Amino acid sequence: SAVISQKPSRDICQRGTSLTIQCQVDSQVTMMFWYRQQPGQSLTLIATANQGSEATYESGFVIDKFPISRPNLTFSTLTVSNMSPEDSSIYLCSVDHRFGSGTRLTVV
Amino acid sequence: QQQVKQSPQSLIVQKGGISIINCAYENTAFDYFPWYQQFPGKGPALLIAIRPDVSEKKEGRFTISFNKSAKQFSLHIMDSQPGDSATYFCAASSFRNTGGFKTIFGAGTRLFVKA
Numbered sequence: 001s002a003v004i005s006q007k008p009s010r011d012i013c014q015r016g017t018s019l020t021i022q023c024q025v026d027s028q029v030t031m032m033f034w035y036r037q038q039p040g041q042s043l044t045l046i047a048t049a050n051q052g053s054e055a056t057y058e059s060g061f062v063i064d065k066f067p068i069s070r071p072n073l074t075f076s077t078l079t080v081s082n083m084s085p086e087d088s089s090i091y092l093c094s095v096d097h098r099f100g101s102g103t104r105l106t107v108v
Numbered sequence: 109q110q111q112v113k114q115s116p117q118s119l120i121v122q123k124g125g126i127s128i129i130n131c132a133y134e135n136t137a138f139d140y141f142p143w144y145q146q147f148p149g150k151g152p153a154l155l156i157a158i159r160p161d162v163s164e165k166k167e168g169r170f171t172i173s174f175n176k177s178a179k180q181f182s183l184h185i186m187d188s189q190p191g192d193s194a195t196y197f198c199a200a201s202s203f204r205n206t207g208g209f210k211t212i213f214g215a216g217t218r219l220f221v222k223a
Contacts, residue, residue, distance in 0.1 A: 006151075031208050042197060043152065043213045050208070058210075092151055097142050097201070097211070099151040 002027045006093050006100035013083055013107050020079045021103045023093030028073035033094040034066070037102070043092065049076045083107045112200050114214025121221050127185040129217045131198035134179065138200035142211075143172065143183045146195045155196075156183070188221045195219070 003026040013019050023032060034046040047055040047068055055068040069077045080087055085107045093100040113132045121127045131141075140159055144152035158165045158172040158181065165172045171184040185192055195218050201211040 033211075042215050045210060048208050048210075056208070090151075097140070097157065098154050099144075102151040104149070 001098055002029060002095050004093055004095055004098060004100035006103055008103055009101060010104040011106070013105065015084050015107055017083055018079055018081045019083065019105060020077050021091050021093075023076045023078070023100060025074045025095050029095050030073070031095070032070065032076045034068065034076070034078045035092040035094060035099075037090040037092060039089070046078070046091075080105065112198060112212045112214045114198050114217060116217060117215065118218040119220070121188045121219065123188065123190060123221055123223050125188050125221075127188045127192065127219055127221070128182060129196055129198065129219075130180065130182045131200075131214050132178075132180045133200045133212075135200070135202065136179070137202040138212075139203070140201040140209075141172070141174065141181050142199050142201070143170075144197040144199065144213075145192075146197065146216075152197060185219075188219075190221045190223045193219055193221050 005024045007022050032049045035043045036046050037043045045058050046061045047057045049055045049068050049070040051070045051073050065081055067079045088107045090102040090104050092102045115130050142157035143155045145155045146152040156167045156170045158174050160176050163174050169186045174181045195216045197216050198214040199211050201209050203209045
């Protein structure tokens with residue numbers, strides 16, 4: 001199974017700024033997924049990132065707020081833009097039903 | 109129709125006992141049902157998964173029971189250990205007509221195994 005590496009593992013950011021989260025996979029994959037896990041909650045799919053096409057966003061998530069890049073078959077980034085305290089969550093990259101260790105974001 | 113309902117919300121089990129977590133779904137298009145274990149500060153780890161053409165799957169102390177007609181599935185943890193104390197999520201996944209697949213997660217169960 002693929003090894004999924006995410007960074008940063010955690011960050012504390014000022015409101016109004018943006019943070020880009022990186023996800024690296026050790027094998028080529030067609031689909032990469034980005035999830036959000038709010039404190040004490042379950043996981044919610046943000047978007048599906050396919051190489052060579054625009055990401056597909058789930059209801060409630062928009063590209064302007066969560067732009068995603070997928071430059072090749074092993075890498076993707078998720079940016080959380082114009083952050084507010086409500087964006088404080090764990091953001092997780094997923095491949096083949098497996099997850100990276102996540103990025104714990106705190107917005108102050 | 110896209111929901112996956114998980115119960116109980118929390119569970120306390122004595123060491124050596126059996127932990128049972130239940131999930132129910134509505135959408136018959138779901139065709140893959142994974143269970144995840146998550147420790148604080150970590151990402152969810154895939155524990156065990158089942159497809160709807162199988163009624164039971166066992167891996168070590170972990171067993172999934174699947175009832176397709178009732179649209180229910182459950183996780184049994186035999187001989188529960190304090191190290192099993194974690195949050196467990198059930199999930200259901202289906203392919204999409206537009207390509208790819210989507211996974212819906214249950215709300216989670218916090219398991220505490222008393223020593």
